[in-house]
Amino acid sequence: MAVERVLELDMDRVPANPRTEIVTAFFRHRTAMAGLFGLIALIVLSTLGPSVVGHDPTATDILAIYASPSSSHLLGTDQLGRDLLTRLLYGGRVSLLVGLMATLMATVIGCAYGVFSGMAPKWLEYPMMQLLDALHAIPVILLVIVSEVFGESSLIKMVLVIGLASWMGIARMARTECRRLMEADFVKGAIVAGASPTRLVFRHLLPNMFAPLIVVVTVGIGQAILLESTLSFLNLGVPTTVPSWGNLLGNGMSSVLGGAWWTVLFPGIMIVLTVLSMNLVGDGLRDLIDPKNRSIGS
Amino acid sequence: MTKTPLLSVSHLKSYYFSAQGLIRAVDGVSLDLYRGDILGIVGESGSGKSTLALSLLGLLDPPGRIEEGGIQFQGEDLPTLDEAGWQGIRGKKIGMIFQSPEGSFNPISTIGRQISEALQTHRSLSRKEADKEAEMALARVWMPQPEEVFERYPFEISLGMCQRASLALALSLNPSILIADEPTASLDIVSQAEMARLFSELQETLNLSMIVISHDLGLVRTIADRVAVMHAGKIVEEGPAEQVLEAPRHPYTQGLVSSELRLDR
Amino acid sequence: MLAVENLSKTYHTVGAFFGRDQHRVTAVHEVSFVIRPGEAFGLVGESGSGKSTLARLIIGLERPTRGRVFISGTDIGTLTQRALRALRREVQIVFQNPYTALDPLMAIGASIEEPLVNFTSLGKTERQRQVLDLLHDVGLAKRLLHAYPYQLSGGERQRACIAKAIALRPKFLVCDEVVSSLDKSVQVQVLHLLKDLKQQYGLTYLFISHDLAVVNYLCDRVAVMLRGEIVELGGRQEVLFQPAHPYTQALMASTSYFLKDTAYEKGRT
Numbered sequence: 001m002a003v004e005r006v007l008e009l010d011m012d013r014v015p016a017n018p019r020t021e022i023v024t025a026f027f028r029h030r031t032a033m034a035g036l037f038g039l040i041a042l043i044v045l046s047t048l049g050p051s052v053v054g055h056d057p058t059a060t061d062i063l064a065i066y067a068s069p070s071s072s073h074l075l076g077t078d079q080l081g082r083d084l085l086t087r088l089l090y091g092g093r094v095s096l097l098v099g100l101m102a103t104l105m106a107t108v109i110g111c112a113y114g115v116f117s118g119m120a121p122k123w124l125e126y127p128m129m130q131l132l133d134a135l136h137a138i139p140v141i142l143l144v145i146v147s148e149v150f151g152e153s154s155l156i157k158m159v160l161v162i163g164l165a166s167w168m169g170i171a172r173m174a175r176t177e178c179r180r181l182m183e184a185d186f187v188k189g190a191i192v193a194g195a196s197p198t199r200l201v202f203r204h205l206l207p208n209m210f211a212p213l214i215v216v217v218t219v220g221i222g223q224a225i226l227l228e229s230t231l232s233f234l235n236l237g238v239p240t241t242v243p244s245w246g247n248l249l250g251n252g253m254s255s256v257l258g259g260a261w262w263t264v265l266f267p268g269i270m271i272v273l274t275v276l277s278m279n280l281v282g283d284g285l286r287d288l289i290d291p292k293n294r295s296i297g298s
Numbered sequence: 299m300t301k302t303p304l305l306s307v308s309h310l311k312s313y314y315f316s317a318q319g320l321i322r323a324v325d326g327v328s329l330d331l332y333r334g335d336i337l338g339i340v341g342e343s344g345s346g347k348s349t350l351a352l353s354l355l356g357l358l359d360p361p362g363r364i365e366e367g368g369i370q371f372q373g374e375d376l377p378t379l380d381e382a383g384w385q386g387i388r389g390k391k392i393g394m395i396f397q398s399p400e401g402s403f404n405p406i407s408t409i410g411r412q413i414s415e416a417l418q419t420h421r422s423l424s425r426k427e428a429d430k431e432a433e434m435a436l437a438r439v440w441m442p443q444p445e446e447v448f449e450r451y452p453f454e455i456s457l458g459m460c461q462r463a464s465l466a467l468a469l470s471l472n473p474s475i476l477i478a479d480e481p482t483a484s485l486d487i488v489s490q491a492e493m494a495r496l497f498s499e500l501q502e503t504l505n506l507s508m509i510v511i512s513h514d515l516g517l518v519r520t521i522a523d524r525v526a527v528m529h530a531g532k533i534v535e536e537g538p539a540e541q542v543l544e545a546p547r548h549p550y551t552q553g554l555v556s557s558e559l560r561l562d563r
Numbered sequence: 564m565l566a567v568e569n570l571s572k573t574y575h576t577v578g579a580f581f582g583r584d585q586h587r588v589t590a591v592h593e594v595s596f597v598i599r600p601g602e603a604f605g606l607v608g609e610s611g612s613g614k615s616t617l618a619r620l621i622i623g624l625e626r627p628t629r630g631r632v633f634i635s636g637t638d639i640g641t642l643t644q645r646a647l648r649a650l651r652r653e654v655q656i657v658f659q660n661p662y663t664a665l666d667p668l669m670a671i672g673a674s675i676e677e678p679l680v681n682f683t684s685l686g687k688t689e690r691q692r693q694v695l696d697l698l699h700d701v702g703l704a705k706r707l708l709h710a711y712p713y714q715l716s717g718g719e720r721q722r723a724c725i726a727k728a729i730a731l732r733p734k735f736l737v738c739d740e741v742v743s744s745l746d747k748s749v750q751v752q753v754l755h756l757l758k759d760l761k762q763q764y765g766l767t768y769l770f771i772s773h774d775l776a777v778v779n780y781l782c783d784r785v786a787v788m789l790r791g792e793i794v795e796l797g798g799r800q801e802v803l804f805q806p807a808h809p810y811t812q813a814l815m816a817s818t819s820y821f822l823k824d825t826a827y828e829k830g831r832t
Contacts (some may be wrong), residue, residue, distance in 0.1 A: 562819075
């Protein structure tokens with residue numbers, strides 16, 4: 001007795017990729033969109049802003065030191081007469097660049113380590129995790145000091161240091177997700193269907209890990225920017241010749257006592273707004289993942 | 299001679315208002331439960347039977363709500379009750395057991411302690427009296443070694459025993475009606491048969507009135523006096539168990555009954 | 564076709580680093596049986612009986628602690644990873660839960676195509692054609708090629724899983740509680756399908772289920788598993804209707820209990 005009828009699917013719309021569903025939902029989430037807007041504004045300002053404002057970030061003007069905000073210097077000048085707004089915008093480039101690059105590096109290393117240990121047999125996984133814990137315990141400052149051995153401070157060194165300080169959290173998350181997914185029926189099904197480890201990782205594991213991963217990464221970018229600012233504030237970060245919000249803040253520290261409040265306020269606001277934007281985007285993504293993804297990922 | 303039903307549901311509509319749209323889970327359901335009867339509600343997944351069960355106890359959380367219709371019980375129309383009113387009904391007048399036996403119990407407290415505490419709270423018994431009642435409640439559901447089980451934690455006993463403990467808990471509060479939502483679905487077949495026998499027995503000895511909601515025709519066949527078949531939020535057929543299950547009239551019921559795999563066919 | 568010899572699997576939960584107080588769970592203990600080509604072999608057991616572990620051992624997803632699994636005369640324990648992977652063309656499995664057995668981010672056409680991608684060098688058009696044929700074989704509409712799992716019902720998803728499992732025309736199919744998560748009316752349809760496919764493609768089945776009625780419908784020989792061991796083994800008729808072991812007897816008695824309209828017999832209606 002053959003199957004009597006071919007089952008029809010009652011669809012009133014084109015099959016939608018679960019991914020597009022999430023993207024459209026994201027655009028409806030107000031705080032996440034606010035965060036995204038903030039980020040886009042930041043990117044636009046830092047890339048195009050300096051050319052609009054017109055000042056040279058390194059140009060000193062002894063006649064205009066500690067000038068309060070005015071029409072020629074919208075946000076005032078610092079102790080060497082350099083225009084603060086321009087330096088702020090250039091600093092934005094540095095923060096974004098370092099933040100993104102470092103997090104990218106951390107994500108690649110973290111995912112590789114995490115997925116590898118998640119797929120490894122138990123006897124290999126445990127030592128790997130314990131090594132991870134040990135590495136995670138190393139303070140960033142130590143890394144910075146060690147990096148001093150390898151030459152002058154530079155942007156690249158900063159990216160490397162922050163990247164090396166941040167990959168552990170991502171690795172742990174990647175390993176947890178990977179372990180969870182390895183137990184899932186569809187992964188076992190893929191193995192039984194003959195998937196090679198490479199295919200398994202890139203076709204099945206990583207896409208299904210994308211959701212929690214993106215949350216960790218977006219927040220991680222904010223953390224990286226904060227870390228860079230902190231290090232630069234302590235003059236342990238980017239070279240002092242390169243403007244960064246952190247070192248603007250550091251320079252401003254001494255100036256503020258003389259009444260030049262703008263040297264501290266504006267860099268501070270920029271840091272706060274940027275990290276806040278990243279966090280809002282991350283939170284928004286997390287909200288989307290939680291209840292919605294129950295029908296998709298679990 | 300017409301008896302008045304113990305519980306009477308009329309044109310009940312429970313809807314979910316979700317982002318995806320309106321879901322008419324229960325769409326105009328009417329049924330009656332008579333004292334001492336076991337009413338079986340049979341339905342497949344998506345039929346709305348779970349929503350019906352939740353509606354009967356006011357456990358429907360937003361985005362779901364009872365949109366229309368009445369539930370008459372002891373002179374009250376239940377959907378009109380506020381939360382305080384419902385709390386007076388739940389457990390004490392209308393008891394409930396669920397599919398997952400562990401769901402009724404706190405995993406970090408012993409079975410006996412939990413039943414005892416419920417008795418102390420709801421029937422104002424002293425600790426000693428409640429403990430004794432709890433043990434008796436366990437014995438009444440044919441629990442092997444009730445004194446032993448009293449001291450056990452939910453994870454230490456089998457699922458079948460845990461489900462019986464849930465039943466003991468529900469019955470200890472002396473409700474007039476017991477609603478069982480898929481009471482045997484999580485159990486192995488041997489425990490299922492025992493549970494079914496237990497239900498029939500309790501119906502005899504306690505004159506227990508029950509509503510059993512299940513996808514399992516076998517269970518309903520064995521214990522129910524009357525059967526209502528639910529599909530897409532509506533009752534498509536209702537009547538004495540013998541008639542509905544052996545000589546169904548509605549095509550949906552006929553399809554359901556004919557697709558049952560039986561050892562004797 | 565398949566032979567299992569003294570198969571055992573014990574799990575150790577890893578305790579402390581140099582764990583001395585390790586906890587041991589024996590999931591499968593000294594199991595031996597033979598499945599002949601073209602046969603539908605039923606394995607009955609409740610959850611915790613070890614049947615799913617046994618399925619994984621047979622399929623090669625796990626290695627046994629003791630004993631051997633022979634497929635078409637080859638001891639799979641002696642095979643390298645590569646050879647084991649090649650074995651997947653012959654032996655396939657369909658899992659219990661259709662809700663988790665498909666990659667939620669892949670269209671079902673792509674999921675069904677996977678075995679073809681991994682093992683054949685067929686071009687995209689040819690693969691697509693074969694996938695459409697498979698959809699037809701399992702009774703799914705062509706339109707569903709691009710549908711995602713979340714859009715399909717349990718029965719439809721399970722059919723997709725079956726399509727994927729037979730894509731490479733395996734000789735041996737392990738069905739692990741494949742209808743247990745489905746509505747009863749859908750169960751019958753899927754079982755019909757499995758019966759048809761067995762006929763059409765000359766398949767051999769290891770059919771695992773806790774439901775005796777289901778096993779009765781589909782299987783020729785039956786084994787009953789309890790706590791990791793086979794307690795009864797024989798032809799369907801004798802095992803089910805003349806059970807020798809008390810456990811099997813209890814299973815049969817309980818299943819039969821639900822066939823009687825007890826309430827009516829009590830004269831209550």
